[in-house]
Amino acid sequence: MEKMGLIKTRFEGLKLFSVGKVRDIYDLDTHLLIVATDRISAFDVVMREPIPDKGKILTQMSAFWFKKMEDIVGNHLVSTDPADYPSQCEPYRKDLEGRSMLVRKASPLPVECIVRGYLSGSGWQDYRMKKAVSGIRLPDGLKESSKLAEPIFTPTTKAPEGEHDSPITRKETEDILGVENTGKIIEISLAIYKRASKIADQAGIIIADTKMEFGLVDGELILIDELLTPDSSRFWPKADYVEGRPQKSFDKQFLRDYLLSLSWNQKPPAPQLPDAIIMKTREKYEEALKRLVT
Template sequence: MKKDIVPILTTHIPELKLCNRGKVRDVYEINDTLLIVATDRISAFDVVLPSGIPYKGHVLTGLSEFWFKYTSSIIPNHLITTEIEHMGNPILLQYKDTLMGRSMLVKKVRVVPVECVIRGYLAGSGWKEYQKTHTICGIKLPGGLKESDRLPEPIFTPSTKATVGHDENITFSRVVDMVGKKLAEELKENSMKVYLRACAYALDRGIIICDTKFEWGITADNKMILIDEALTPDSSRFWPCDGYEPGKPQHSYDKQFIRDYLENIRWDKKPPAPVLPPEIIQKTSEKYLSAYKTLTGKNLF
């Protein structure tokens, strides 16, 4: 890392209305738009840790911007700009040092209450479910698959969008019950389209996108657009192609490194979370920055 920075764990812009302070993002309302600020907070097992990860917010915003632009020719999205000077609000200029590089001005939409997960490989909760039933979210899979195996074809495995606690994996028929058949089919088709395009790009750069999560919104004129973040180490499992070997967990660019550390120290996964050692913080930061450079071909700083 080129320079030392102090992680930003929270933001305060009293002149603006704070809509939501999530696990990672602080969201402010500006007329008919939203300002999404990616902090350096990190969560594990649905608990926000007391330690921030330097550069994390910049990586999440930078990668989201990259993917929004890369996929905009096939799917519209909510991004307006990441440039503070172009957001048209003088208040934001007063907080430029905090906001720069970690903020997106986006369209305000009606959020579809479904987490749209696409899995191309067998890992995480999908692997756990497969071992018990040979299914994921009601989708029957062939027998004999190993952990981290590539699936015969990517699958759509939605989940509920929980505001607190764990998201719950659900079947496609449940999505139909929640939002209607037409919208459910659109969610599946559009999520798959973005995933397949991103996978092809990432593979050329030595990264396997094991799985990823998308969120979608409906505009005032009833159009579906991609929202929230896109294909970041927080919303995806990124594996380096080098060393990929089915039958075991893979090295990754995401926060699995932190989860493994917390498992090793036998934290009970209940608040308060333990403070992370400096070496774990630095290694995690390096993983995020490496994912950004590998995918975009650019250094963030």
């Protein structure tokens, strides 16, 4: 285990393409190099302290799920082995080992694709106010963490860094992406969620919801970014599931809950995280990896 964690990378000789909440991305001409740091964000604010090994866990989990879904849809992953990377990456092999992906360049679709199988988070809040999520009417009488009769597709906008994504309806998604592409991503997203849920169920994990991103390469629709990680999904221990209350989790909901206990306005600067919160968050990510992948 890395004790300190990797907060940022700056590789001389490589062209920095973008810096996200978690990932540093480098432009390698025909490909991108995605490096998952150990940064963690909550409420769209990046914490000051890293979660050791988090980037390695995210990379391993994404690679696992990309492989599992290849017959449903292609993805951008070329390799996670630095030995396969272009020669200009060689000086940074140690930093890249275990936490990086060489990927195909894609044109990202400007919509976050969220599938919900259970009512939690913002979906639960929307249901309480409107009995609907992203314009989809749901039955009366549902509770927090209720399992839905069928998973639903609840897209959001892709907001600029530091701003919140906004829920949109299917019609609004069609206005952005077109009817054909919208239909495709809904079908693919639901198929991925259903397959992943079956795999996770065997590992004692409920996938309450998950976020996916798609892009186009030469007109081909593919998965990009990450897939079914604790950063992009709610993972609940099946053995502890009880409808009608918040659930224990293997994701960063533990960190969110801690932050909600503070008198913090959810704007930068982030509060300092105690060592116990950092290590407990890491343990939850690691537990999800062990159950699902190893």
